[in-house]
Amino acid sequence: MRKEVFLAIFIGTILGLTIAGVSRYQNLKTKMAFLTSGQKTESLTTPLAEPTPTPQPEEKLKLIILEPENESLVNKSPVTIKGATAPKATVILIGEEDELILQADENGNFETGLELTGGVNEIEIAAYDEQNNETKQLLTITYSTAKF
Amino acid sequence: MKIKTFLVRLIFLLTILVPQTKSPNNFLVRAENATESNQLNQQFKQNLKEMVADKIKNIIEAKKKRGWVGIITAKDETSIKIETATNQVREILLDTQTTVISEQRKPVNLEDLIVGKRILAMGYLNSDDLLLGKRIQILNQPKPKNRFCLVGIISDKSVNEKIVTLTPIKNKDNPFQLTINNQTRIRSIDQNNLDYQDLSIGNKIATIYQEVNGEKKALLIMVLFPILTPTPANESRL
Numbered sequence: 234m235r236k237e238v239f240l241a242i243f244i245g246t247i248l249g250l251t252i253a254g255v256s257r258y259q260n261l262k263t264k265m266a267f268l269t270s271g272q273k274t275e276s277l278t279t280p281l282a283e284p285t286p287t288p289q290p291e292e293k294l295k296l297i298i299l300e301p302e303n304e305s306l307v308n309k310s311p312v313t314i315k316g317a318t319a320p321k322a323t324v325i326l327i328g329e330e331d332e333l334i335l336q337a338d339e340n341g342n343f344e345t346g347l348e349l350t351g352g353v354n355e356i357e358i359a360a361y362d363e364q365n366n367e368t369k370q371l372l373t374i375t376y377s378t379a380k381f
Numbered sequence: 382m383k384i385k386t387f388l389v390r391l392i393f394l395l396t397i398l399v400p401q402t403k404s405p406n407n408f409l410v411r412a413e414n415a416t417e418s419n420q421l422n423q424q425f426k427q428n429l430k431e432m433v434a435d436k437i438k439n440i441i442e443a444k445k446k447r448g449w450v451g452i453i454t455a456k457d458e459t460s461i462k463i464e465t466a467t468n469q470v471r472e473i474l475l476d477t478q479t480t481v482i483s484e485q486r487k488p489v490n491l492e493d494l495i496v497g498k499r500i501l502a503m504g505y506l507n508s509d510d511l512l513l514g515k516r517i518q519i520l521n522q523p524k525p526k527n528r529f530c531l532v533g534i535i536s537d538k539s540v541n542e543k544i545v546t547l548t549p550i551k552n553k554d555n556p557f558q559l560t561i562n563n564q565t566r567i568r569s570i571d572q573n574n575l576d577y578q579d580l581s582i583g584n585k586i587a588t589i590y591q592e593v594n595g596e597k598k599a600l601l602i603m604v605l606f607p608i609l610t611p612t613p614a615n616e617s618r619l
Contacts, residue, residue, distance in 0.1 A: 304447050304448060304449055304450075305446070305447065305448070306446040306447055306448040306503055323532060323587045323603070323605055325530040325587060325589060327528050327530060327589055332528065332530075332589045332600055332601055333601075334530075334568070334587050334588075334589065334601055334603040335572075336570055352501065352518070352520075353448070353450050353501050353520065355450075355466075355523075357530070359530050361532045361550075361587065365532070365550045365551070367532075367551060371466070371467075373448070373450055373466075374448070375448025375450075375501060375503060377448070377503060377516075379503070379516055381480075381503065381504070381515035381516050
C-alpha cells in the first residue's frame with residue numbers, strides 16, 4: 234500500500250515537472266520569435282535619420298522659495314528660509330535689518346535662518362549662477378505675536 | 382506510532398496548561414490586568430488623538446494665517462480692497478471683531494481705514510481666497526530702499542584707504558567705488574572671516590552695500606573666486 238502511494242507521488246512529480254518544462258520552453262520560444270521579428274520590422278521601417286536639434290530658449294535662472302510661503306504670518310524669529318536655485322549659485326538675502334550671502338549646495342538647495350523685525354518684513358532674495366545669470370524675488374513675511 | 386503521537390500532543394498540552402494553573406487566581410489577575418491595560422490604552426489613544434487633532438488644527442490655521450500688505454483702493458461696510466506691491470488686488474472682509482491699529486500702534490476705528498492708506502491686514506484665508514480680517518494695522522509709507530546687492534570683479538584696490546573699484550558682472554561699463562569700513566563683514570565662500578588685505582584685484586565678489594549720500598558702503602562681502610583661506614591673523618578671530 235505504502236509503496237503504491239510513494240510511486241504515485243513520484244510519477245505525479247515527474248509528470249508535473251515535464252509539463253511545466255515544456256510549457257516554459259514554448260513560452261520562451263514565442264517571446265524570442267516576437268523580439269526578433271520586432272527588431273527586423275523596426276530596422277526596415279525606421280529611417281536612419283539624424284535627430285534634428287531643437288533650438289533651446291535661453292534658460293532663466295530659477296529661484297524657488299520653498300519656505301516660508303509668501304505673505305505668511307509667523308510668530309518666531311529667526312525664520313528659516315528654504316529654497317532652490319542652480320547648483321552652487323550665490324544666494325543673497327536682504328532682510329529688514331539682517332543680510333546674508335550664502336552658496337547653494339550641489340543640488341541647488343539652500344537653507345538659512347534670517348532675523349525678522351516686528352511687523353512687515355520685505356526680504357529681497359537674489360541668486361547668481363556661475364554663468365553670471367541673475368534672478369531676484371521679493372518675499373513678504375509678517376512677524377507678529379499678536380493673538381487673534 | 383500512535384503512542385508517540387499521543388505523547389507529543391500530551392507534552393504540548395501540558396506546556397500550555399501548566400503555567401496557567403500555577404496560581405488559582407491567575408486567570409482573574411490576567412483579566413483584571415487586561416482590563417486596566419485596555420483602559421490605559423484607550424486613554425493613551427484618546428490623548429494621542431486629541432494631541433494630533435490640536436497639532437493638525439494649528440498647522441491648518443498657521444497655513445491659513447496671512448499678512449497682506451497693500452494700499453486701500455476701495456472700501457465698503459463689510460470689506461476693503463487693497464493693491465499689493467506686485468499690483469495684485471486683494472479683498473479683506475471686515476466684521477465687528479476686526480481690530481484696527483493706527484501708525485502709532487493705538488486702537489482706532491474701522492472708519493480710519495481710508496482709501497490711499499497703506500495697511501497690513503492679518504487674518505485667515507477663507508475658501509474663496511478672501512482674508513477674514515482680524516487685525517489691521519495702518520502703516521507708514523515704506524522707507525526708500527537703500528541697500529543693494531550685486532556680483533562683480535574687483536578691478537582696483539586702494540592702498541591708502543579701504544576702497545575697491547568694483548566692476549559689476551551685469552554692467553561692466555559702470556564700475557564704482559565701494560568703501561569698506563570696520564563694520565563691513567568680509568567672508569570667504571566657506572563663511573570664514575577675511576580682512577581687507579585678503580581682497581585682491583581680479584577677485585569675484587558678491588556684496589550687499591548701502592548707499593548713503595552717493596557713497597556706497599559695503600555691509601557684507603563674500604569672495605566667490607578664488608576660494609580664499611583666512612590669513613593667520615584672521616584665524617584667531619574665527
